[in-house]
Amino acid sequence: MKKLFNIIDQYKGVLPSALMVGIFMLIPILIIVVYSFMIPNPNGGGRTGFSFDFFQKLFFCRDLFDNLVFSTGYLKIFFRSMWISIIAVIVSLLVGFPVAYYIATQNADRRNFLVLLITIPFWTNLLIRTYSWILVLRDTGLVNSMLISSGIINEPITLLYTEGAIILGLVYTYVPFMILPIYASLERLDIRLIEASRDLYTTHWGALRYVVIPLAMPGIIAGSILVFIPSIGAFIAPELLGGGKNLMLGSLVQLQFSSGRNWPFGSALAVIIMAIVLIALLIQARNSRKNGTEIVH
Amino acid sequence: MKNIITLIGASALALSAGMTSAIAEEELFIYNWTDYTSPDLIKKFEKETGIAVTLDTFDSNETLLAKLKSGATGYDIVVPSHNFVELFIKEDLLQEINASKLSGYENLSDDFKNSFWDTGNTYTIPWMQGATSFTIDTDAYKGDIHTFDLLFNPPKELQGKIGMFKSANDVISTAQIALGIPLCSENPTEMTKVLELLKKQKEHVKIYSSDGILERLVSGDVAVHQNWSGYSIRAREKKASLAYAFPKEGVPSFSDNLAVPQGAKNYDNAIKFIEFMMQPENAAIQSNFAGYANGVKGSAKFFNDAMRNSPEVNPPEGTNFIFTKACSEKGIKLEAKVWESLLQ
The missing domain is CATH 3.40.190.10 (Periplasmic binding protein-like II)
Structure with a gap:
C-alpha cells in the first residue's frame, strides 16, 4: 500500500497530462474501436454484438444481387489515398527543402522573421484558404483567364476537380510542416563542414549530397511523416478541390456515417487509418534509433 | 500596439456582455x-x-x-x-x-x-x-431543356460541364425517374441499370457536390447543375441565361x-x-x-x-411532380451500394 502511495507521489507531476490524454484521446479511440466491431443499425448507430463484417467488406462485397464477390473497390480507394499522400510528401520535400535551407543560412534576426512568415497562413481558416484555390483554379479563374488573355491558350484547361488539384491543396496546406523540422536540423548545421568538404574538392552537389542532406535527414524524415499523416486522412482538399468524384479514405469514412449509414464500417476505416499512421511513426522511431539521432523539437 | 490590446479587451468585454444578456433572454x-x-x-x-x-x-x-x-x-x-x-x-x-x-x-x-x-x-x-431537377445555361445549350437526357446523355456542348448533387438519394431518385424505374426499387436488375446509367454519366460529370452550386453556375464553371427550384431563382437573378428545367419524365419534388x-x-x-x-x-x-x-x-x-x-414557381402546364419516397432498409442498402460503386 505504502509502495502505491510512493508511486503516486513520484508521478503526481504527470497526473494532469495523463488525465488529459486519457479523457480526450484514449477514451474516444476506445469508443471508435468498440464501434468498429458492432453490428450496423439500418438507420445509423450500432447494435451490440460482435462482427468481423468490416474486415470481409474490405476485400469482398455483396453485389446488387447479394452475391459475395471479390472487390477491389476499397483497395482502390486505399491505394489512391496512399499514392496522393506520397506524391504530396515528395512535392512538399522538393519545395520545402530549399526554403528551409535558405532560411537557415540567414542571420538570426532575418531567420526569426522568415519563420514567422511561414506560420502566417495558419492565421486564416483552412476552409477559406482552400476555397480561395477554387477561385484561382476554376475554368473562369485567375490562372485560366490570365493564360487566355495573354494568348497562350484558347480554351480553358481543366485544373480544378482533378487529382492534381488535390495534391496542390495538400502541399499548400502542409508544406510548413515540412519546412520547420528541416529548418530545425539545418539551423544547427556547422557551415564549416561544408567549407571543409569544398576544400576537399567536392562539387556543390557533392557537398549537398554527402554533407547537408545526411545531417538534415532527421528533419526530412520528421517533415515527411508530418505531411503524410494529415494527408492520408484529409477530407477538405479532396472534397473541395477533387470534386468528390473519386473517393479518398477521409471521404469514405464520412460517407459511412451519412448516406451509407454504416457506423461500424466507418469506425473500422478510421481504425485502419490510425494503424497506418502508427506504422509510419514506428518506422520513423526505428530509423532514428538506427541513426542514433533523436529528433529534437 | 497598446491600441490593439485595448481594442481586444473592449471587444472581449462587449462579447461577454452580449453573452450574459443572451442567457437572460x-x-x-x-x-x-x-x-x-x-x-x-x-x-x-x-x-x-x-x-x-x-x-x-x-x-x-x-x-x-x-x-x-x-x-x-x-x-x-x-x-x-x-x-x-x-x-x-x-x-x-x-x-x-x-x-x-x-x-x-x-x-x-x-x-x-x-x-x-x-x-x-x-x-x-x-x-x-419545391422541385429537385436541374438548372441549365441556355447560352451553352439552345435546344429543349425539359428532359433528363441533357443530364444523363449530354450533348457535346454539355459534356464535362455537369454538376450533380452529392447525395445518394437525390441522384439515384433522379436516375430512376429518367429510366422509368420505380423509386426506391428493390430489384437488383433495375438498380444495375441505374448504376450503369450513372457510371456512363460520370465521364461527363465535373463535380459531385451540394455546396456552392450558385457560384459554379454563375461563374460558368458548369453549364448544367442539379439544383433546387428556389435556389435556381437566385442563380438566374445573377445570370439571366440560367433556366430551370421541368423534365417531361417527371420532376422530383x-x-x-x-x-x-x-x-x-x-x-x-x-x-x-x-x-x-x-x-x-x-x-x-x-x-x-x-x-x-x-x-x-x-x-x-x-x-x-x-x-x-418567376418561371421556377410557375411550371409549364401538365408538369408531373413526383414526391421522392422513404426507402425500406433493403432499398437504402441497394442505394448505398450503387452510390459507393459509383464513386470508387
Missing part, C-alpha cells in the same frame, strides 16, 4: 438547411416574441439524421424532408407537437393536413415545397417540414415559432426569400412580384 435554436432561412423572418419573430434565435445549418437529411442519432441536443427546431419524417419518427428522434391543436392550424392547406408522411400533423408542419427534436430545451418557444409560421404573412416572407411554395393558405397575396412571376 428566452432562446430558440433552429437547425435548418444551409442558406434556407429568411433573415427578415427571424428578425420579425424576434421582435414580436422577444425570443433570441440562433441558427445552425446542415447540408443533407443524412447529416441531420446522423447528428440527432449521435445524441446531439440543443436544437429546438429541425427541418427534415418529407421522405425522412417517417424514419425520424420511427427512430424516436421527434417530439409530438399535435399541430391540429395549435393556433393557426386552420391556415394549413388540406394537402398538408393529410400528407402521407405525417397524417394529422402530429409531429410536423410543412415548411417549404420535396416538402420540408418543421419538427421539434427530442431533448429540445425550449419546447414552448419552438411551438411559438411553429404557430408563427402558420400565419400567411410570415410564410410569405419565407417564400419570398427562398423562392419556394409554402403550405399555408392565403400566403400568395403577400408574395412579391419576383416570386409571383
Whole structure:
C-alpha cells in the first residue's frame, strides 16, 4: 500500500497530462474501436454484438444481387489515398527543402522573421484558404483567364476537380510542416563542414549530397511523416478541390456515417487509418534509433 | 500596439456582455438547411416574441439524421424532408407537437393536413415545397431543356460541364425517374441499370457536390447543375441565361417540414415559432426569400412580384411532380451500394 502511495507521489507531476490524454484521446479511440466491431443499425448507430463484417467488406462485397464477390473497390480507394499522400510528401520535400535551407543560412534576426512568415497562413481558416484555390483554379479563374488573355491558350484547361488539384491543396496546406523540422536540423548545421568538404574538392552537389542532406535527414524524415499523416486522412482538399468524384479514405469514412449509414464500417476505416499512421511513426522511431539521432523539437 | 490590446479587451468585454444578456433572454435554436432561412423572418419573430434565435445549418437529411442519432441536443427546431419524417419518427428522434391543436392550424392547406408522411400533423408542419431537377445555361445549350437526357446523355456542348448533387438519394431518385424505374426499387436488375446509367454519366460529370452550386453556375464553371427550384431563382437573378428545367419524365419534388427534436430545451418557444409560421404573412416572407411554395393558405397575396412571376414557381402546364419516397432498409442498402460503386 505504502509502495502505491510512493508511486503516486513520484508521478503526481504527470497526473494532469495523463488525465488529459486519457479523457480526450484514449477514451474516444476506445469508443471508435468498440464501434468498429458492432453490428450496423439500418438507420445509423450500432447494435451490440460482435462482427468481423468490416474486415470481409474490405476485400469482398455483396453485389446488387447479394452475391459475395471479390472487390477491389476499397483497395482502390486505399491505394489512391496512399499514392496522393506520397506524391504530396515528395512535392512538399522538393519545395520545402530549399526554403528551409535558405532560411537557415540567414542571420538570426532575418531567420526569426522568415519563420514567422511561414506560420502566417495558419492565421486564416483552412476552409477559406482552400476555397480561395477554387477561385484561382476554376475554368473562369485567375490562372485560366490570365493564360487566355495573354494568348497562350484558347480554351480553358481543366485544373480544378482533378487529382492534381488535390495534391496542390495538400502541399499548400502542409508544406510548413515540412519546412520547420528541416529548418530545425539545418539551423544547427556547422557551415564549416561544408567549407571543409569544398576544400576537399567536392562539387556543390557533392557537398549537398554527402554533407547537408545526411545531417538534415532527421528533419526530412520528421517533415515527411508530418505531411503524410494529415494527408492520408484529409477530407477538405479532396472534397473541395477533387470534386468528390473519386473517393479518398477521409471521404469514405464520412460517407459511412451519412448516406451509407454504416457506423461500424466507418469506425473500422478510421481504425485502419490510425494503424497506418502508427506504422509510419514506428518506422520513423526505428530509423532514428538506427541513426542514433533523436529528433529534437 | 497598446491600441490593439485595448481594442481586444473592449471587444472581449462587449462579447461577454452580449453573452450574459443572451442567457437572460428566452432562446430558440433552429437547425435548418444551409442558406434556407429568411433573415427578415427571424428578425420579425424576434421582435414580436422577444425570443433570441440562433441558427445552425446542415447540408443533407443524412447529416441531420446522423447528428440527432449521435445524441446531439440543443436544437429546438429541425427541418427534415418529407421522405425522412417517417424514419425520424420511427427512430424516436421527434417530439409530438399535435399541430391540429395549435393556433393557426386552420391556415394549413388540406394537402398538408393529410400528407402521407405525417397524417394529422402530429409531429410536423410543412415548411417549404419545391422541385429537385436541374438548372441549365441556355447560352451553352439552345435546344429543349425539359428532359433528363441533357443530364444523363449530354450533348457535346454539355459534356464535362455537369454538376450533380452529392447525395445518394437525390441522384439515384433522379436516375430512376429518367429510366422509368420505380423509386426506391428493390430489384437488383433495375438498380444495375441505374448504376450503369450513372457510371456512363460520370465521364461527363465535373463535380459531385451540394455546396456552392450558385457560384459554379454563375461563374460558368458548369453549364448544367442539379439544383433546387428556389435556389435556381437566385442563380438566374445573377445570370439571366440560367433556366430551370421541368423534365417531361417527371420532376422530383420535396416538402420540408418543421419538427421539434427530442431533448429540445425550449419546447414552448419552438411551438411559438411553429404557430408563427402558420400565419400567411410570415410564410410569405419565407417564400419570398427562398423562392419556394409554402403550405399555408392565403400566403400568395403577400408574395412579391419576383416570386409571383418567376418561371421556377410557375411550371409549364401538365408538369408531373413526383414526391421522392422513404426507402425500406433493403432499398437504402441497394442505394448505398450503387452510390459507393459509383464513386470508387
